[in-house]
Structure formats: structure tokens, C-alpha cells
Amino acid sequence: MKALVYHGPGQKAWEDVPDPHIQADTDAIVKVDVTTICGTDLHILKGDVPAMVDGRIIGHEAVGTVEEIGSGVKNVRVGDHVLVSCITACGSCRFCREGRYGQCIGGGGWILGNEIDGVQAEYARVPFADTSTYPAPDRVSDEELLMLADIVPTGYEVGVLNGHVTPGDVVAVVGAGPVGLSAIMGSRLYSPAHVVAIDLADSRLEAAKRFGADVTVNNAREDPQAVLAELTGGLGVDVAIEAVGIPATFELAASLVRPVGRIANIGVHGEPAMLHLETLWARDVTITTGLVDTYSTPSLLSIVTSRQLDVDRFITHHFALDQFVDAYDVFAKAGETGALKVILTGT
Numbered sequence: 001m002k003a004l005v006y007h008g009p010g011q012k013a014w015e016d017v018p019d020p021h022i023q024a025d026t027d028a029i030v031k032v033d034v035t036t037i038c039g040t041d042l043h044i045l046k047g048d049v050p051a052m053v054d055g056r057i058i059g060h061e062a063v064g065t066v067e068e069i070g071s072g073v074k075n076v077r078v079g080d081h082v083l084v085s086c087i088t089a090c091g092s093c094r095f096c097r098e099g100r101y102g103q104c105i106g107g108g109g110w111i112l113g114n115e116i117d118g119v120q121a122e123y124a125r126v127p128f129a130d131t132s133t134y135p136a137p138d139r140v141s142d143e144e145l146l147m148l149a150d151i152v153p154t155g156y157e158v159g160v161l162n163g164h165v166t167p168g169d170v171v172a173v174v175g176a177g178p179v180g181l182s183a184i185m186g187s188r189l190y191s192p193a194h195v196v197a198i199d200l201a202d203s204r205l206e207a208a209k210r211f212g213a214d215v216t217v218n219n220a221r222e223d224p225q226a227v228l229a230e231l232t233g234g235l236g237v238d239v240a241i242e243a244v245g246i247p248a249t250f251e252l253a254a255s256l257v258r259p260v261g262r263i264a265n266i267g268v269h270g271e272p273a274m275l276h277l278e279t280l281w282a283r284d285v286t287i288t289t290g291l292v293d294t295y296s297t298p299s300l301l302s303i304v305t306s307r308q309l310d311v312d313r314f315i316t317h318h319f320a321l322d323q324f325v326d327a328y329d330v331f332a333k334a335g336e337t338g339a340l341k342v343i344l345t346g347t
Helices: 039-046 142-146 151-161 178-190 202-211 224-231 247-256 297-305 321-332
Strands: 002-006 012-016 028-036 062-069 081-084 123-126 133-135 170-174 194-199 215-218 237-242 257-265 286-288 315-320 341-345
Touching (some): 012 321, 039 321, 142 341, 170 224, 194 202, 215 224, 224 247, 321 341
Parallel strands (some): 194 215
Antiparallel strands (some): 081 133
């Protein structure tokens, strides 16, 4: 089969690889119908993810058709159409029992396209298929369903829920890429007073308005602290959500929050960020970090199926699977191309 293979920082190739096979009785082999590229994949290609080794297939978001199952798989059947979650859950370890699947110590967690071969391929092995896939619902397209593999639950859980967004809050989202937009959209479910999007690219700020931001700040031209001080009477925001993953954006988010406010870090960081405890220690500020657990996926499936969230608006570009290199070029230059989520479709 063909797959997109990592060959060290900055190096990737669409090439022939062996077909995946059942390695444990809880595995499934899935034919990939649609997949996409994540901002985390760009971090991988920068060398920010140490577990990624030369020769491993990239990718952790897919919708596909089950081709084969192991003898221990109970609920998934050959021919089923499924969402493959970005998080693999053994279902029985301490953290899985708490719904903290991202911290699974029974062989799961974020392993696809990280610790094992991923799904930017024609076929993929999915461990713990019963607890790591979801049946595709009626009335939701494959492309819409794909948005629930990672970005929508990530923005919702790690940003909105960890940040405890409540009615009347002023929420600042630093970074208006796909996950930041997901946090903006998810925040709107809780009736905040204002949702402020901060980014360097005008195209992404325009997208942020479509996703529910009522205030936008281009921090290449404007001072976010001054804008938000005026908006909040000098108090600062109730919730600051960091959705980029570089030191400057984390430090910006921390500078915007009010006393007794919350900072929710979503971004994947590849280097240390400064934590200004000299100014934060007496302000009762809560800082949360997190890898998505995907415990919200069933709820989000219901919300999307009932059309309370329009996730189709994330999709900006379409490619065939064998156009992965072109798709990465478009996605990596999102400030120029306007790319949010690119869809790659198999045959």
C-alpha cells in the first residue's frame, strides 16, 4: 500500500510500505476513506515529538471502513463505517476507567502517527478497536465526521471545558487555526459575553468571525493587552485559551487573564515557555494543560448530528490521497492559502 512516511525533521514521502496486519486480538484493519492533516503533524515534521522515528507513518485522524478484525473484537464488524479517534483507549487501565483516555497506560493514548504507524495511508491498524472507534451516524458526511477525530474534541475539552467557560465570560483565544476555531465555536455553546480571537493572519481572523468571535485582534498591528483592557474595564479576560504552542503565545495568554481567571493551554509545545510567577502567584490564576481525552466525542456526535454545530465550515481544500505532499504545502502555508482543514480522500 501507499502511505505518508516520516524520515526525520522536515522529511516526508508518499511511498510504498507493507500492508498493516492484525497484531493483537483487539485490533482492526481499516481502509482509510478520508483523512486530514493536523497542526500536530507540522510539529512532528519540525522534530518537536521525540517518539516519532524514521520510517513511521504519520497521521491520527480518519474515517474508514473496517476490513478485518481480531478475534477479541466484540462490537466492531467487518464492513462497519467508523470514525477512528486520535486517541486510542485500552478501556481498562486506571486512566481509561476515569475517562482520561489520553493518559492510557494500557497500550493506548496518543499512539497513532506517534508511537505506532498512523492513518495517512490507504490502510491502518487500529488497536483496541471496540473502544477507539465510533460508528458513523446517519446524516453526517465523512468529512464532517472527520472533524470529530481530533480538532473539535480538542478545542472543546482542553480549551472550553478545562477553561471552565461560563455565561457572561470574556474569552480570549490566542491562535485562530483549526483548534483555536474549535475553541471559539465550543465557547459559544456557553453564552460568553465576548469571544476574542487573536492571530497574526487576517485570513484566520476572518475565519474566526465566521466561527463566533465577536472581537478580533491582529497582534502584528495591535496590542492585545490594550484592546482587552479597554474591553474589560482594565480587569483582563476570564478565560485565555492558548492554541498555538510557542512560548510567545503562551506568555501572551498569561498576560491577558484577570485575577481568579483561567488559562487553558491547548498548543503542542516543542520548547520551554516562560511562566511569570512573579506576576501570577498572587492573582489566584488557574493554568491547565492537557492532551485531548476524547471523552466528549459521543456528546459531540449528538450535537453535530442535530446540527447545533456546523463543523463543515472547517473544510477548505480537497485532495486525493496521492496528493499528500501538495496538501502539506497548502496546509503549512495557511496564512497565504486560507487553509483550515484539508481533506484527503481515498479511492
